[in-house]
Amino acid sequence: MLLNYSQPLELNKLTSRIDAALHAALPEFWAVVIELVLVGILLIATYALLAVVLIYVERKITAFFQARIGPNRVGKYGIFQTVADVTKILIKEIIHINRIDKFLFYTAPFFIIGASIMAFGAIPFGQGLQAVDFNIGVLYVISVSSLGIIGVLLAGWSSNNKYSMIGAMRSGAQFVSYELSAGIALMTMVVLSGTMQLSTMVESQRYCWNIFNGHLPALVAFIIYLISGHAETNRGPFDLPEAESELTAGYHTEYSGLQFGFFYLAEYLNMFIIASIGATVFLGGWMPLQINGWESFNQLMWFIPSYLWFFGKVAVLIFFSLWVRWSFPRLRIDQLLNLEWKYLLPINLVNLLVMVILVLTGLTLTDIFK
Amino acid sequence: MRTFSEYLRDMFSGIRSLLSGLSITWKELWTKKVTRQYPENRDTLVISERFRAELVMPHDENNEHACTACGICQINCPNGTINVISRTTETEDGKKKKELDRYVYNLGTCTFCNLCVITCPSDAIVFSNNFENATFTRNKLVKQLNHEGSRLREKKPIKKAGNEAEKDSQTA
Ligand code: SF4
Ligand code: SF4
Numbered sequence: 001m002l003l004n005y006s007q008p009l010e011l012n013k014l015t016s017r018i019d020a021a022l023h024a025a026l027p028e029f030w031a032v033v034i035e036l037v038l039v040g041i042l043l044i045a046t047y048a049l050l051a052v053v054l055i056y057v058e059r060k061i062t063a064f065f066q067a068r069i070g071p072n073r074v075g076k077y078g079i080f081q082t083v084a085d086v087t088k089i090l091i092k093e094i095i096h097i098n099r100i101d102k103f104l105f106y107t108a109p110f111f112i113i114g115a116s117i118m119a120f121g122a123i124p125f126g127q128g129l130q131a132v133d134f135n136i137g138v139l140y141v142i143s144v145s146s147l148g149i150i151g152v153l154l155a156g157w158s159s160n161n162k163y164s165m166i167g168a169m170r171s172g173a174q175f176v177s178y179e180l181s182a183g184i185a186l187m188t189m190v191v192l193s194g195t196m197q198l199s200t201m202v203e204s205q206r207y208c209w210n211i212f213n214g215h216l217p218a219l220v221a222f223i224i225y226l227i228s229g230h231a232e233t234n235r236g237p238f239d240l241p242e243a244e245s246e247l248t249a250g251y252h253t254e255y256s257g258l259q260f261g262f263f264y265l266a267e268y269l270n271m272f273i274i275a276s277i278g279a280t281v282f283l284g285g286w287m288p289l290q291i292n293g294w295e296s297f298n299q300l301m302w303f304i305p306s307y308l309w310f311f312g313k314v315a316v317l318i319f320f321s322l323w324v325r326w327s328f329p330r331l332r333i334d335q336l337l338n339l340e341w342k343y344l345l346p347i348n349l350v351n352l353l354v355m356v357i358l359v360l361t362g363l364t365l366t367d368i369f370k
Numbered sequence: 371m372r373t374f375s376e377y378l379r380d381m382f383s384g385i386r387s388l389l390s391g392l393s394i395t396w397k398e399l400w401t402k403k404v405t406r407q408y409p410e411n412r413d414t415l416v417i418s419e420r421f422r423a424e425l426v427m428p429h430d431e432n433n434e435h436a437c438t439a440c441g442i443c444q445i446n447c448p449n450g451t452i453n454v455i456s457r458t459t460e461t462e463d464g465k466k467k468k469e470l471d472r473y474v475y476n477l478g479t480c481t482f483c484n485l486c487v488i489t490c491p492s493d494a495i496v497f498s499n500n501f502e503n504a505t506f507t508r509n510k511l512v513k514q515l516n517h518e519g520s521r522l523r524e525k526k527p528i529k530k531a532g533n534e535a536e537k538d539s540q541t542a
Contacts, residue, residue, distance in 0.1 A: 065395055069405040327395040328388070343381060 010305050012128030039131050043121055047269060054268045056082045058322060065326040086261075094257040097159070104158035109255070109262035111151030116266045116273060119145040123276045124198050126286045126307030137198035138190055141277055142183050145232075148266065149175040152241070155263075156251040167250025170333060171241035174231055177340040178238075181228035184348045188221040188355045189214070189281045192364065202285035207292040209284040213365045217355040222282045224348050226320070228340070229274035233267065236325030240333060275317035279310065283317075286310035422482040423501035425452075425475050427494055427515040434523040435516055437494035439470040443486035451480045470516055477503060478511035 018038075022031040056071070056079065063070025071078030097105070119141050124130040134140045149172060156168020190196055192214045193204050201210075211218045231238040242250035252263040279285060286306035290298045331339070358364055408415070417423075429435050439456040453474040461467055487495055495515070505511060 064399050064403070067398060067401050067404050069403050069407070072407070323392065323395060323399075327391045 010127055011307065012126075015128060043131055044117065046125075047117060047120055048265070050272055051265045051268050052082045052086060054272060054318070055085070055264075057318075058268070061319065061322045062326060065323070089261040089264075090258060092257040094259060097254050100160050100254065101158035104154045105254075106259075108151045108155035108158060109259045109266075111154060112148045112266045113151075113262045115144055115147035115151065116269050118147070119273050120269060122198065123273065124202055124280060124285055125276075125310055126305065129286075129307060130199060133197065133199045135195075135197045137201075138186050138196045138281070141198075141273075142179070142186065145270070145273060146175070146179050148270070152251050155255070159251070159254040161254055163247045163249075164251050164253045167241045167247045167253070171234060171251060173333070174234070174238060174241065174336060177337060178228040178231040178344075181224055181340060181344045181348055182232060184345075184352055185221040185225035185228065186277070186281060188217060188348075188352045191352065191355050191359055192218065194359075198280055198285070202280060202287050205284040205287055207290050208366050209282065211282045214355060214358065215365060217351050217358060218282065220347065220351045221355070222278070224344055224351070225278055225282070226317070228344065229278060230321055230324060231336070231340075233270045233274055233321075235267070235271065236321065237328035237331050238336065239330060240336065271318060271321060272314065275314045275321065276310070278317050279313035283313045285313075417499050417501065419499070421499055421501070422484060422497040424477060424498050424503055425480065425486065425495055425515065426498040426500075427473060428496060429517050429520055430523065432523075433517055433520045435470070435494055435520050436492040436523050437470050437473060437490075437516065438492055438522060439468055440491065443490050443495065446485045446489045448483065448485065449479045449481060451476050452486060469522060470520075473515040474512060475515050476512045478508055 019031075019035065022034055025031075026034070059081070060070045060078075071081035074080040074084050121131040122134065122137055122141050122144075124133070132140075152171045152175070153168050156164040156166075156171070159165070189201075189210055192210055193201050195201055195204065205213070211222050214221070230236055234241050241247075242252075247253070252260055255263060286309050288298075288301040288304060288306060288309050290301060362368075406415070427435050427437060437454075439454055441454045441456075444452045444454045453472075453476075454470070455472040455474065456468050457471040458466055459469050482497070484497065487497060503511070
C-alpha cells in the first residue's frame with residue numbers, strides 16, 4: 001500500500017538494492033556481517049555530522065536571540081566554523097590529571113557517548129531508515145538514554161574535584177526526577193497508540209498525529225515531555241549541573257581534548273534524540289502530512305522524502321528548545337525539584353489516567369470521526 | 371481546598387509569565403542585529419569623540435607645536451609613560467632657552483587616564499581617535515610625538531594689560 005505512492009527521493013529503494021546485491025554475491029552470514037558494519041559506520045558518521053550541524057545551528061540561533069550575528073568568518077556565514085572547531089578539538093592534548101580515579105575517569109566519556117549512540121540507533125529517521133526496531137522501542141530508548149547518567153556520575157566522582165562532584169550530584173538528582181516525567185509522558189502516548197514499537201507508532205499516525213488524536217491529554221503530555229526532556233539534556237534553564245558561574249563547568253571540568261569533545265557531542269546529540277523521540281511519538285515521525293481522502297494531496301506530500309519530514313519536525317522542536325534556553329533564567333535546585341515532584345509528576349499521573357479513560361471510552365479524535 | 375486553588379493559581383500564573391518571557395525573546399529574535407563587522411565597516415565606523423585611543427601632539431602647518439617642554443605631563447603620569455627630553459638652545463639675543471627635543475610616549479604602558487592632557491598648561495597634547503594600534507613588537511609602541519624638525523609655536527607678543535593677557539592664554 002505504501003509503495004503505491006510515488007517516492008522518487010526515498011532511500012529505502014537504495015538500501016534494499018544494496019541488500020539484494022550483497023545477498024546475491026555473498027553467503028548469508030557474510031552479507032549480514034557486512035550490513036551490520038555498514039549500518040554501524042553510517043550511524044556513527046551521521047552522529048558526528050549531526051553534531052557538527054547542530055553546534056553551528058545552535059550558535060547561530062543563539063546569536064540571533066541575542067541580537068548578534070554569530071559565527072561569520074570561516075566560510076560564508078561561518079558555515080565551516082564548527083568544522084574548524086572539531087578539528088581543533090581532535091588535535092588537542094589530553095591533559096593528565098593527578099590523583100584521579102584513572103580507570104573511571106577515562107571510561108566515563110564512553111558511557112555517555114555509548115548511551116547516546118545506542119538511543120540514536122533506535123530512531124526512525126525515515127521510511128526504512130531505522131537501525132534497530134524493537135517491539136519495545138519506547139522502553140528501549142528510555143532505558144538506554146538513562147544509562148548516560150552513569151557516565152556523568154562517574155565523571156564527577158572520579159575527577160576528585162568538588163565542583164565536578166557537585167555538578168554530577170545535581171545532574172543525578174535532576175536526571176532521576178525528570179526521567180520519571182518523560183517516561184510517564186511517553187507511556188501516555190503508548191496507551192494512546194497501543195504499541196511500543198516506534199515503526200508501528202509512526203504508521204498509526206498516518207492520518208492523525210498522536211498529539212491531535214489524543215487532543216487534551218496528549219497536549220499536556222507533549223508539554224511535560226518537552227519540559228522534562230529539556231531538563232534531561234542539562235540545558236537551558238535546567239543547566240545547574242554545568243552552571244558556569246558557580247561550578248566552572250560541572251562534571252566535565254577536568255576533561256580536556258577529545259574526552260571533553262565526547263561530552264560536548266553527547267550533549268548536542270541528546271538534544272537531538274529528545275527532539276526526535278518527541279517528533280516520532282507526538283508529531284508523526286517521518287510520516288508526511290496526510291489527510292484522509294485527499295488522495296492527490298497525499299501523493300504530492302510524498303514527493304518530499306520522509307527523512308526531510310523527520311528532520312523538519314525535529315528542527316522545529318530543537319528550535320523550541322533553544323528558544324526556551326535563551327528565555328529563562330536558571331532554576332535553583334529546590335525550584336527544580338519542586339517543579340518536578342509537585343507539579344509535573346501529579347499532573348502527569350492524572351493525565352495518564354485521563355488518557356486511559358479517553359481511549360477506553362472511545363473519545364480520541366479518530367474514534368469520534370470514524 | 372483553599373490551598374488547592376492556590377496551587378492551581380500558582381501554576382497558571384507561572385505558565386502565563388513563562389509565555390510572556392517567550393514572547394519577549396521571540397521579538398528579540400527578529401530585531402536588527404547590533405553586531406558591527408569591523409574590518410568591513412571601516413569607512414562607516416563611528417567612534418565617539420571622547421574615545422581615548424592614542425596620545426598625539428597636534429602640529430600646525432608650519433610644523434609647530436605648543437609644547438614648552440615643561441615636563442608637567444611627565445610628572446603627572448602615574449605610569450612613567452611619558453618621557454620629555456629637552457635641549458637648551460640660545461636665541462639670537464644670547465638668551466638660553468629650554469626647548470623640546472623629543473617627546474617619547476610609550477603606548478604600551480599608558481592607561482589612558484587622561485591626566486597628562488588635563489594638566490598640560492599649553493594644551494599641547496590630545497587624545498586621538500586612531501584606535502588601530504596593534505603592532506608585532508612592543509618596541510613599536512614607543513612613539514615620538516613631536517615631528518622631525520618641529521618647533522615651539524611662538525606666542526604673539528603680549529603687550530596688553532595683564533587681565534587681557536590672561537584671557538588670551540586661556541583661549542589659546
Ligand atoms: S593618559 Fe595617563 S597613563 Fe597615559 S600618558 Fe597620559 S598620564 Fe600617562
Ligand atoms: S605636553 Fe604639555 S605638560 Fe607635557 S611637557 Fe609639553 S607643555 Fe608641558
